[in-house]
Amino acid sequence: MTLEIITSDALGPVTHGFFTRRGGASSGIFHGLNCGQSSSDQSEIVAINRSRVASAMGTDTEAMRGLRQVHSARAVIADPDRTPAPEADGIVTDRPGLVLSVLTADCQPVLFADPEAGVIGAAHAGWRGALDGVLEATVEAMETLGAERGRVKAVIGPTISQAAYEVGPEFLDAFVNEDPGNTRFFANGAGDRYMFDLPAYGLHRLRSFGVGHAEWMRHCTYADADRFYSYRRTTHNGEADYGRLISTIRL
Template sequence: MIAPFEQSPALAAIPTIRHGFFGRRGGISTGVYTGLNVSDSGGDDPEAAAANRAIVSASLGLGEPVILRQVHSNRVVTLDAPPTGPRVEADALVTNRPGIALGILTADCTPILFADSAAGIVGGAHAGWRGAVDGIVGNTIAAMVALGADPARIVAAIGPTISAPNYEVGPQFLADFLALHPNGGKHFFVPEGRREHFDLPGFIREQLATAGITRIEQVGACTYGAPERYFSHRYATHQGTTTGRQIAVIGLP
């Protein structure tokens, strides 16, 4: 069984790398998790989630993706071999080893896939607002550089994520954000009669550019605005229910 996925044209043009941004289409999960839910920690049948991860692997021709215990941190793990044991708490992965597929789970937060094809280095990051504010983007790039990557060569692709029109955060969020990023006010706006909204992917694009990355692409639509295509935690919460997680994967075959 093969599931559909979306790609960054720049990453897809690199023959030595395979990647994909999967949504909820395909898969065998049912109910509120219907489709390609890959998380076995949110209430879905673990066997269904495992089967969905196998579908992802088959769709890309890669091995089982390495999945972290994502905790909205700025911690990056560098892999030189497939991990064993319990999932590591972190929010980004980098490697220069063929045969290791990196998997990032999201349901509104921003998945980012990275590649320096000349150095043979790839990375993946989970950037929720907390991780983004605390530097997960810069830390992921720094970990790639430590392996020999050059930011000027890195391609970065931002996957399906919540958009600013659907990301209401309020005044306290704005104040806390500006305390850490005083020049970041441009990433907020206030619709008439409503509270502050935050442009998470816009902030991430700025961080990527500040780190020296010039090839930045954005793939897919707003997760909240397209719940038939993507899992969206915020949309599910507003509907009084729960949801699954989609996955972004990158690897050196």
């Protein structure tokens, strides 16, 4: 099956893609393009999937740069040499040919570009990373390479939508303690539960920081099992593990 790659006109001439699970070699609960090396999927199959992604980006896996994602607010400049992945959740470069990548399964994958400056970035932004500032940290790292935030375009790929993201009162408290205005990203759910709008919150953080353009592509990972992996859906289904989607960008 051919790979399915979602792209955004906003990122213009920059090669990028939010890959769905279609077209991969994994089977069973991982069926599709599982690129998660930390999953319990067969490592050789994950390597095949990642090779297919690299080929779709016009290169090989040696050019791919990823992260040991820890839900932090840390962003790093990609090492041009192939070294162990750093512990961070944002990565940027001005080096043509390097492919930046992040893995997600409900969290926000965010791709950034300032084509005029020749600087790109990628971030993994779950609720904790977004609340702590990983999106802003990624833009700031881009600025150290010559980007200007007013020119930066940021696109949020497939992520969990508000209709599927039920949280408890302690979750709401964490956001309200940061900013009472954050209540607007929550809707009432059943009992004492709330429904959290993660992509709307991500857009708010990006726009408030002065990013020139920010958008969400409006794909919900939870709602579309044929196209996307979802940690929350896997949990609700009682499955042992889940695949990881990959999002990539290169100059």
